[in-house]
Amino acid sequence: MDFSTIVGVATHDMKNSVGVITAYLEDLLAQHAEASFGPDAANLLQQTLYEAQRVNGHLVQLMGVYKIERGMYPFDPQEVDLAEFAAEALSRVRPLAHVKGFSLESEVDGLAGSWYFDRETVASVVIQAMFNAVRYTRSRITLRLHATAEGLLIAVDDDGLGFPGFMLDQAYPIQGINAQTGSTGLGLYFARQVALLHRRGSAQGHTRLENLPAGGGRFSILLP
Amino acid sequence: MSLDAFGPRNFLLVEDFETMRSVIRGLLRRCGAQRVDTAASADEAARMLARNSYDVVLCDYNLGEGKNGQMLLEEARHKRWITPTNVWIMITAEKHSDMISVAAEHAPDDYLLKPITEGTLQTRLQRLLERKAAIADIVNAVADKDFANAISLCKQRVAAGKNVAEVLRMQAQIHQQTGDVGAARAVYELVLTKADLAWAKLGLARLSLSAGEVSAARVQLEDIVRVHPQYLEAYDWLAVVHEKLGQSKQQLDVLQRAAKLSPNSSTRQAALGGAAARSGDTEAATQAFQRSIKLGEHSALKTVAPYLGLARVQVEGGATDAALLTLAGLAEKFDAAEARLLGKAEELRAHTKAGNADAARAAAKQVTELMHHTGEPVSADAELAIAETLMQCGQQEAAAELLQFVTRNNHDDQSIADRAQKVFEAAGMAEHGRELLSASRKQASEAMSEGVQLISQGKLVEALESMRRARDLMAQNPRAQLNLAYVAITCMEKTGWTAELGKEARQAITIAVGISPGNARAAELQGRLDKLKATAPTT
Numbered sequence: 022m023d024f025s026t027i028v029g030v031a032t033h034d035m036k037n038s039v040g041v042i043t044a045y046l047e048d049l050l051a052q053h054a055e056a057s058f059g060p061d062a063a064n065l066l067q068q069t070l071y072e073a074q075r076v077n078g079h080l081v082q083l084m085g086v087y088k089i090e091r092g093m094y095p096f097d098p099q100e101v102d103l104a105e106f107a108a109e110a111l112s113r114v115r116p117l118a119h120v121k122g123f124s125l126e127s128e129v130d131g132l133a134g135s136w137y138f139d140r141e142t143v144a145s146v147v148i149q150a151m152f153n154a155v156r157y158t159r160s161r162i163t164l165r166l167h168a169t170a171e172g173l174l175i176a177v178d179d180d181g182l183g184f185p186g187f188m189l190d191q192a193y194p195i196q197g198i199n200a201q202t203g204s205t206g207l208g209l210y211f212a213r214q215v216a217l218l219h220r221r222g223s224a225q226g227h228t229r230l231e232n233l234p235a236g237g238g239r240f241s242i243l244l245p
Numbered sequence: 246m247s248l249d250a251f252g253p254r255n256f257l258l259v260e261d262f263e264t265m266r267s268v269i270r271g272l273l274r275r276c277g278a279q280r281v282d283t284a285a286s287a288d289e290a291a292r293m294l295a296r297n298s299y300d301v302v303l304c305d306y307n308l309g310e311g312k313n314g315q316m317l318l319e320e321a322r323h324k325r326w327i328t329p330t331n332v333w334i335m336i337t338a339e340k341h342s343d344m345i346s347v348a349a350e351h352a353p354d355d356y357l358l359k360p361i362t363e364g365t366l367q368t369r370l371q372r373l374l375e376r377k378a379a380i381a382d383i384v385n386a387v388a389d390k391d392f393a394n395a396i397s398l399c400k401q402r403v404a405a406g407k408n409v410a411e412v413l414r415m416q417a418q419i420h421q422q423t424g425d426v427g428a429a430r431a432v433y434e435l436v437l438t439k440a441d442l443a444w445a446k447l448g449l450a451r452l453s454l455s456a457g458e459v460s461a462a463r464v465q466l467e468d469i470v471r472v473h474p475q476y477l478e479a480y481d482w483l484a485v486v487h488e489k490l491g492q493s494k495q496q497l498d499v500l501q502r503a504a505k506l507s508p509n510s511s512t513r514q515a516a517l518g519g520a521a522a523r524s525g526d527t528e529a530a531t532q533a534f535q536r537s538i539k540l541g542e543h544s545a546l547k548t549v550a551p552y553l554g555l556a557r558v559q560v561e562g563g564a565t566d567a568a569l570l571t572l573a574g575l576a577e578k579f580d581a582a583e584a585r586l587l588g589k590a591e592e593l594r595a596h597t598k599a600g601n602a603d604a605a606r607a608a609a610k611q612v613t614e615l616m617h618h619t620g621e622p623v624s625a626d627a628e629l630a631i632a633e634t635l636m637q638c639g640q641q642e643a644a645a646e647l648l649q650f651v652t653r654n655n656h657d658d659q660s661i662a663d664r665a666q667k668v669f670e671a672a673g674m675a676e677h678g679r680e681l682l683s684a685s686r687k688q689a690s691e692a693m694s695e696g697v698q699l700i701s702q703g704k705l706v707e708a709l710e711s712m713r714r715a716r717d718l719m720a721q722n723p724r725a726q727l728n729l730a731y732v733a734i735t736c737m738e739k740t741g742w743t744a745e746l747g748k749e750a751r752q753a754i755t756i757a758v759g760i761s762p763g764n765a766r767a768a769e770l771q772g773r774l775d776k777l778k779a780t781a782p783t784t
Contacts, residue, residue: 105368113362
C-alpha cells in the first residue's frame with residue numbers, strides 16, 4: 022500500500038470519528054444548554070465544537086484536493102435551489118455564531134432561484150469561509166448569493182479588520198505556506214480548485230479575497 | 246411544511262455502526278420524526294422493508310459485509326418494497342464515482358454527506374418530501390401509462406420553474422418510453438443549454454445508438470468520457486458501441502479504464518470478462534467473470550452473463566469439471582426458464598468437450614424439452630445462442646429444430662431468419678438450412694392466417710383449434726398467444742365462461758406479456774377476460 026492510500030483510508034476514518042464527536046457536542050449543547058453546565062462550560066463546549074468542525078473541514082479539503090489533482094473527484098453539477106443552499110450553509114454555522122453573539126444573515130437573489138453546480142464541494146467551500154469569518158468578524162456575517170452576467174457570485178462578508186495584505190495577493194497561497202500566521206492556505210487553495218472545476222463554454226470559475234470599503238473582508242467564489 | 250410534517254411519517258434508518266445509528270436517530274427525533282425504526286444490517290433492513298411500508302428510508306452506503314446500501318435500494322425497488330413516491334436518502338462519508346454514475350432508475354433521491362447536522366437533515370428531508378409531493382402526479386400518470394397527461398404535467402412544472410432539471414429528465418424518459426425520439430432529443434438539448442450535464446449528453450448518445458447511428462453515438466460518448474472522466478456509465482455505453490463496431494481492442498481498453506476507476510460493478514466486470522475473452526486473454530477474462538459473480542452475489546439485479554462467460558472460458562481451457570461447477574452455481578442462483586436453458590446449453594458444451602457423449606445427448610434432450618414446454622418467455626437472442634451451442638456440439642438435429650422454432654416465432658422478422666441461417670452456414674449446412682427456414686416461415690404465416698380467416702368466417706370452434714396449433718408451432722410469439730386468447734375469449738363471450746378456456750386464455754396472455762411487456766392488445770384482452778370471469782358462477 023502506498024502512502025497516499027494510507028492517508029486516504031486514515032482520513033476517511035478520522036472523518037467518521039470527527040462526525041460522531043461533532044454530533045455528540047451539538048446534542049449536548051442543544052439538550053442541556055447552560056442550565057446544567059453554567060456559561061463557562063457551555064462556552065468551552067462551543068469552542069470544542071468549533072475546532073471539531075474545523076478539523077472536519079480540513080479533512081474534507083485534504084481529500085478533495087487529493088482527488089481533484091488526480092482527476093479522481095466525481096464532479097457532478099446539479100440544479101441547486103439557492104435559498105435552500107443558503108439555509109443549509111447558515112444552519113451549519115449558526116450554533117457557533119449564536120454563542121458568540123454574532124448576527125448571521127443571508128441575501129439570496131430571488132430572481133435566480135436555482136443554479137447548476139457541484140453541491141458538495143461548493144458547500145464545503147462556503148461553510149469553511151463562514152467558519153473563518155466567525156473567527157475574525159466583529160458582529161456580523163452575511164452570505165450573499167447573486168446572479169451576475171459572469172455567473173453566480175457567492176460571497177461571505179464579515180465586519181472585522183479585513184484580510185492582511187499578503188493574502189490579497191492573487192498568487193496566495195500558491196507561493197507557499199506562511200509560517201508566521203500559521204495559515205496553511207489549504208482552504209483557499211481548495212476553494213480555487215473547486216472554482217476551476219466549474220466551467221461553462223470558455224468561462225471558468227474563480228475565487229477572490231478583498232477588503233470592503235466600509236471595513237471588513239469578503240471571500241467570494243464565482244461559478245459560471 | 247412545518248416541523249410536525251415529519252411526525253406522522255414512517256422512517257427507517259439503516260446503519261451498521263451503532264454509535265452513528267443512535268446519533269442519527271437522535272437527529273431525526275429532534276427534527277420531529279416520531280416513528281423511527283432502525284436496522285443494523287442490510288438483511289435486517291430487507292426484512293423490515295418487506296413487512297412494513299416506510300415513507301422515508303435513510304440508509305448508510307457502507308453496511309459492512311454483504312449487501313451495500315445501493316444493492317439494498319435496488320432490491321427494494323425491484324421487489325416493490327418501496328414506491329417512487331417514497332424517499333430514499335443515502336448516507337455516505339464521501340462522494341465517489343459509483344454514485345454519480347448510477348443510472349437514474351437506480352439512484353437514491355439524495356446523498357447526505359457525513360457529518361450530518363440537524364439543520365442539514367431538516368432542510369433536506371423537508372425539500373425531498375416537497376419534491377416528491379410535487380411530482381407525485383407525474384409519477385402516477387406514468388404508472389397508469391397516461392403518458393400524454395404525464396408530459397403535459399412535466400411541461401407545467403418546467404414552466405413554473407421548480408426542479409427543472411429533474412422534471413426534464415423525467416420528461417425525456419417518458420418521450421423515450423413512448424418512442425418519440427425527436428421530442429426526447431429536444432428535451433436533452435434544452436437541458437444542455439442550461440448546464441453541461443453528463444446525464445443529458447448520455448441521453449443524446451443513447452438516442453443516437455437506438456436510432457442505429459452508431460458512429461454518431463461513438464463521437465458523443467468519447468466526448469463525455471473526455472469531459473466527464475468520472476461519469477462511468479458513459480464508458481459502459483462506449484464499450485457497447487465499440488462492440489457493435491467490432492472494435493474489440495478499444496472495447497477492452499475502455500472497460501479496463503472504467504473498471505480501474507470503479508472495480509465494484511458486477512455488470513461492468515461481466516462486460517470486461519466478455520471483452521477479455523474475445524481478445525483471447527483467458528486469465529483476465531476468468532478474473533473479471535469471477536469478480537462479477539462475487540459482486541453480484543447479493544444483488545437483486547444479478548445476471549447469468551458472468552456464469553456463462555466463466556463456464557465458456559473454462560470449457561475452452563479444458564477445465565470441464567470446473568465449468569460444470571460454475572453452471573451448478575448458476576442453477577442454484579437462478580430459476581427463470583431462460584437462465585436454466587442457457588446454463589443447460591453450456592453444460593452440453595462441457596460434456597461434449599470432455600468426450601462424455603451420453604451426458605451430452607441427455608443435456609441436448611433436456612434443452613429441447615424445456616424449450617418447447619416452458620410457459621415462460623425466452624428471448625430470440627437466447628434461443629439463437631442455444632441453437633449455436635447445439636450445432637457446435639454436434640447436435641445438428643436438435644439445433645435445426647430449435648432454429649426452425651425461433652424462426653416460426655419471429656416469422657415476420659427478417660433479421661432473426663438471417664441470424665438463424667448464419668448458424669446453419671457455420672455448420673456447413675447452408676442449403677439445408679435455407680430450405681428448412683423458408684418452410685418454417687411459410688408454415689408459421691399460414692398457420693397464423695388460417696385462424697384469422699376462420700374467425701372472419703365465424704367458425705369459432707375451428708378457429709380455436711387452428712389457433713392452438715399455431716400457438717404450439719410458435720409458443721414464443723406474442724401474436725400467436727394473443728390470437729388464441731382472443732378466440733377463447735370471444736367463444737366465452739358467446740357461450741359463457743368455462744374454467745378451461747379461461748385458464749387457456751389467461752396463460753396465453755401471461756406469456757405474451759412476458760415476451761412483450763406493455764402490450765396494448767394483451768391489456769385489452771385481459772380486461773375482457775376479467776369482465777367475463779366476474780360473470781362466472783362461483784363454485
